[in-house]
Amino acid sequence: MEKTLKKENFNSLITGLKDKGYKTIAPKKDNNLVMLDEVQSADEIHLDHVQTNNSVKEFFLPKTEKILSYKIEKNKVSMEEPEGFAVKTVIFGSRPCDAASLPVMDKVFNWDCSDKFWVERREAITVVTIACDKCDSYCFCTSVNLAPDSKEGSDVLLTKISDDEYLVETVTEKGEGLIKELETVFSDPAGGTPERQIASVEKKFEIDKVKPWLDENFVNKVWAEFSTKCIGCGACTFVCPTCHCFDIVDECTMSKGDRVKNWDGCQFKMFTLHTSGHNPRSTQDQRWRQRIMHKFKYYVEKFDNILCVGCGRCSRVCPADMNISEMLEIIATEDNQKE
Amino acid sequence: MIEALRKKAEELLRSKTVDVVYGYGEGSVPERTRPVFITKPEDVNKLTWNKYCVYNLTTYLKKQEARKLGKPAIVVKGCDAKTITVLIKESQIKREDIYIIGVTCTGIGEPPATKCKACDVNTPLIYDELIGEKIENKEFSFDERYAELDEYEKLSEKEKWDFWQKQFAKCIKCYACSSICPLCFCDRCIVDKNQPQWIDPSAHPRGNLSWNVTRAYHLAGRCINCEECQRVCPADIPLNLLNKKLAKETEKNFKYRSGYNVDDELAMATYKEDDSEDIFK
Amino acid sequence: MENIYKPYLMNISDTIDEAPGVRTFRLNFLNEEEGKNFQFQAGQFALYSVFGYGESTFCIASSPTRKDYIECTFRQAGRVTNALRELNVGDTIGFRGPYGNVFPIEEWEGKNLVFIAGGIALPPLRCVIWNCLDLRDKYKNVTIVYGAKTVADLVYKNELKEWNARDDVNLVTTVDPGGETPDWTGKVGFVPTVVEETAPDSKDTIAIVCGPPIMIKFTLPVLEKLGFKQEKVYTTLENRMKCGLGKCGRCNIGCTYVCKEGPVFTAEEIGKMPDEF
Numbered sequence: 001m002e003k004t005l006k007k008e009n010f011n012s013l014i015t016g017l018k019d020k021g022y023k024t025i026a027p028k029k030d031n032n033l034v035m036l037d038e039v040q041s042a043d044e045i046h047l048d049h050v051q052t053n054n055s056v057k058e059f060f061l062p063k064t065e066k067i068l069s070y071k072i073e074k075n076k077v078s079m080e081e082p083e084g085f086a087v088k089t090v091i092f093g094s095r096p097c098d099a100a101s102l103p104v105m106d107k108v109f110n111w112d113c114s115d116k117f118w119v120e121r122r123e124a125i126t127v128v129t130i131a132c133d134k135c136d137s138y139c140f141c142t143s144v145n146l147a148p149d150s151k152e153g154s155d156v157l158l159t160k161i162s163d164d165e166y167l168v169e170t171v172t173e174k175g176e177g178l179i180k181e182l183e184t185v186f187s188d189p190a191g192g193t194p195e196r197q198i199a200s201v202e203k204k205f206e207i208d209k210v211k212p213w214l215d216e217n218f219v220n221k222v223w224a225e226f227s228t229k230c231i232g233c234g235a236c237t238f239v240c241p242t243c244h245c246f247d248i249v250d251e252c253t254m255s256k257g258d259r260v261k262n263w264d265g266c267q268f269k270m271f272t273l274h275t276s277g278h279n280p281r282s283t284q285d286q287r288w289r290q291r292i293m294h295k296f297k298y299y300v301e302k303f304d305n306i307l308c309v310g311c312g313r314c315s316r317v318c319p320a321d322m323n324i325s326e327m328l329e330i331i332a333t334e335d336n337q338k339e
Numbered sequence: 340m341i342e343a344l345r346k347k348a349e350e351l352l353r354s355k356t357v358d359v360v361y362g363y364g365e366g367s368v369p370e371r372t373r374p375v376f377i378t379k380p381e382d383v384n385k386l387t388w389n390k391y392c393v394y395n396l397t398t399y400l401k402k403q404e405a406r407k408l409g410k411p412a413i414v415v416k417g418c419d420a421k422t423i424t425v426l427i428k429e430s431q432i433k434r435e436d437i438y439i440i441g442v443t444c445t446g447i448g449e450p451p452a453t454k455c456k457a458c459d460v461n462t463p464l465i466y467d468e469l470i471g472e473k474i475e476n477k478e479f480s481f482d483e484r485y486a487e488l489d490e491y492e493k494l495s496e497k498e499k500w501d502f503w504q505k506q507f508a509k510c511i512k513c514y515a516c517s518s519i520c521p522l523c524f525c526d527r528c529i530v531d532k533n534q535p536q537w538i539d540p541s542a543h544p545r546g547n548l549s550w551n552v553t554r555a556y557h558l559a560g561r562c563i564n565c566e567e568c569q570r571v572c573p574a575d576i577p578l579n580l581l582n583k584k585l586a587k588e589t590e591k592n593f594k595y596r597s598g599y600n601v602d603d604e605l606a607m608a609t610y611k612e613d614d615s616e617d618i619f620k
Numbered sequence: 621m622e623n624i625y626k627p628y629l630m631n632i633s634d635t636i637d638e639a640p641g642v643r644t645f646r647l648n649f650l651n652e653e654e655g656k657n658f659q660f661q662a663g664q665f666a667l668y669s670v671f672g673y674g675e676s677t678f679c680i681a682s683s684p685t686r687k688d689y690i691e692c693t694f695r696q697a698g699r700v701t702n703a704l705r706e707l708n709v710g711d712t713i714g715f716r717g718p719y720g721n722v723f724p725i726e727e728w729e730g731k732n733l734v735f736i737a738g739g740i741a742l743p744p745l746r747c748v749i750w751n752c753l754d755l756r757d758k759y760k761n762v763t764i765v766y767g768a769k770t771v772a773d774l775v776y777k778n779e780l781k782e783w784n785a786r787d788d789v790n791l792v793t794t795v796d797p798g799g800e801t802p803d804w805t806g807k808v809g810f811v812p813t814v815v816e817e818t819a820p821d822s823k824d825t826i827a828i829v830c831g832p833p834i835m836i837k838f839t840l841p842v843l844e845k846l847g848f849k850q851e852k853v854y855t856t857l858e859n860r861m862k863c864g865l866g867k868c869g870r871c872n873i874g875c876t877y878v879c880k881e882g883p884v885f886t887a888e889e890i891g892k893m894p895d896e897f
Contacts, residue, residue, distance in 0.1 A: 278833070
């Protein structure tokens with residue numbers, strides 16, 4: 001289904017969503033950042049950015065979430081399951097790369113057994129993406145088989161066709177349902193072929209050359225050379241829309257508590273530290289290698305998908321200017337030779 | 340200046356005075372530089388110097404991966420050099436184990452970093468070799484030094500609380516603030532200790548408050564105001580406000596400014612009978 | 621939808637102190653129905669939780685042939701195992717599992733078995749040892765080589781006596797030099813050396829090795845020398861785990877997720893893994 005949406009109708013869209021019982025998440029300016037966050041009115045929406053600082057990940061896999069509550073009375077324990085975590089929501093105005101991360105992550109959260117916290121949120125949330133009309137030098141979606149107007153993972157895709165109008169394409173049934181629910185907000189296309197304003201994202205490397213190199217180069221001096229500057233924080237993994245590693249911890253008082261799932265990251269030395277003190281990944285180059293290997297080899301072998309959507313957030317945010325696409329360029333242009 | 344820097348680095352490497360030079364190199368974009376580790380004299384052209392050299396490279400003194408490269412020469416601005424003074428005072432490094440390439444600096448960042456506004460260390464206070472024309476270091480009054488706190492201090496207690504609640508809510512617990520901090524050198528941070536669990540690991544209001552306050556308090560009287568924590572925070576939390584406030588209280592109560600003089604006794608590690616006790620009120 | 625992170629509630633029905641800092645719990649399902657439906661196989665592991673402290677990963681130490689209960693043996697080391705140690709009979713713990721792959725004991729039928737364990741690594745083997753002993757007719761010679769630092773550190777002392785008394789089990793116990801007591805009748809020496817001395821016949825024999833990395837490192841070449849093929853040597857690995865379900869992303873060695881594809885591997889499989897142990 002194709003429709004158009006005028007900017008002047010953003011307000012009726014947001015009001016309409018509210019009336020239909022949706023929570024609305026959209027890009028919002030917050031000092032120096034543009035954050036996907038809950039909005040009440042269209043005035044709060046900020047669209048003049050390349051990329052939001054946070055990704056859509058936190059709405060599906062929150063930075064911290066209860067997975068179990070319990071009460072302890074003497075030596076008896078009673079458990080309670082968290083409820084109401086999946087709220088009917090529309091994410092409006094996230095980028096195609098963010099949306100593309102969702103079907104990729106569906107695989108890990110559903111293989112073998114399903115993580116209901118992910119699955120139920122996925123069902124409750126509708127993703128309305130806006131194709132990128134601009135990009136920056138950190139963007140590399142086109143190098144990982146995506147594009148600034150990719151439809152993967154979106155329920156609805158909006159593409160700018162003039163300063164005040166967007167072309168609306170439904171991608172899934174869920175998206176079509178949403179558009180029908182709010183029919184009056186949208187118009188029918190004027191006819192003819194509208195000029196889509198889509199960013200031109202430079203292709204930086206041949207992704208097909210990455211995995212063959214990784215297959216042969218678990219041991220290579222490039223890992224250490226590239227990562228000496230890495231400070232071992234979790235910024236890259238936390239802003240990444242596809243990094244999904246987590247920790248499980250208990251937090252409680254004497255009589256009641258919660259078991260919570262928290263974001264965790266492979267760049268922390270604690271991530272793999274055994275209680276004995278032994279650490280299979282004790283140095284930063286091993287941890288950096290793990291990040292690249294997980295994204296471009298392990299995940300591919302397991303789930304037939306690259307665990308990267310080229311959003312560039314990790315490189316933008318890195319305290320030491322580690323640039324992932326630069327690493328991949330090095331890999332893709334190295335002779336496929338083991339040292 | 341860049342030429343002088345490269346020449347010095349080359350000379351130090353050739354003479355084997357040092358094994359590696361921690362310096363600034365070109366970054367991903369023109370508005371960015373990145374830390375580089377030069378081990379070969381022929382690579383010194385990778386070194387650069389410009390207003391985007393924001394990093395406090397002394398943080399790599401705590402990283403085993405950088406230390407593995409051998410004895411370092413470190414390129415430092417005046418602010419960064421103060422770290423070295425603290426690290427020496429806190430027995431983390433020996434003066435003779437590092438070679439300090441001081442660079443004179445008139446401010447970094449675009450727009451210029453807050454710390455540069457009342458900079459009194461345009462010329463580093465400690466160095467082995469100075470690159471750049473020596474600049475007469477300015478002096479600022481107490482009030483001028485802490486001017487960035489003026490607005491904040493006008494807030495009521497409730498407003499301050501609300502302000503920090505809102506700021507800390509953004510924290511994602513990535514620990515970039517402590518990872519980048521050259522003075523956060525504990526091998527196992529308190530946040531990683533779980534017997535007992537001092538700080539809730541979750542990025543919820545309680546966990547975020549206890550983390551951010553603990554981080555700042557552990558730097559009270561130690562922080563040299565390089566502002567690296569604030570620069571790297573992906574959630575844009577004005578961490579330096581906390582650090583600066585604590586620095587101000589330290590100076591007010593103990594007449595101590597961290598990193599200025601290697602002969603000064605550390606404020607938090609030295610007991611004096613006439614120490615102010617107002618701090619406990 | 622089922623919550624995959626929700627544990628079973630288990631009652632601690634018995635505790636046995638095995639060695640300094642090492643304790644065994646016997647666990648029963650609080651919900652009998654859950655207990656009836658519960659099945660596992662030798663080699664699998666679980667996440668045991670103390671509410672308020674968190675979860676810890678270790679193997680199921682009892683045999684699946686003993687259906688009324690589950691046993692686990694843990695050493696006090698971290699936050700959760702310290703909290704476990706504080707619990708007593710009648711207390712409730714959480715149990716998530718069974719997870720991971722299994723020892724292929726059916727493939728081993730008709731063969732000789734050599735179990736080699738060091739220190740606290742006997743519990744993962746105890747499960748499969750009892751499993752095979754309870755099906756004793758299906759296997760030929762059974763040899764167990766078990767060593768610990770000191771006599772006190774040997775776990776399952778009563779069962780060692782029991783195995784020693786059986787004439788269908790060849791038990792060889794050893795302690796590290798200096799770890800012996802005046803009345804110690806076992807061997808003195810490190811496990812790899814004792815394995816070499818014991819020299820089990822490698823023909824038609826499966827070796828199952830479990831112990832600290834250093835023991836495994838020196839035992840594997842000994843087995844090779846004795847003629848064991850790598851695919852006939854099994855071990856069980858542990859890595860830090862949080863979910864046990866192949867999602868949390870930390871227990872991998874290269875492409876291999878220890879929680880799903882392991883914890884049981886042959887020496888041949890381990891040999892193909894990248895050096896990231």
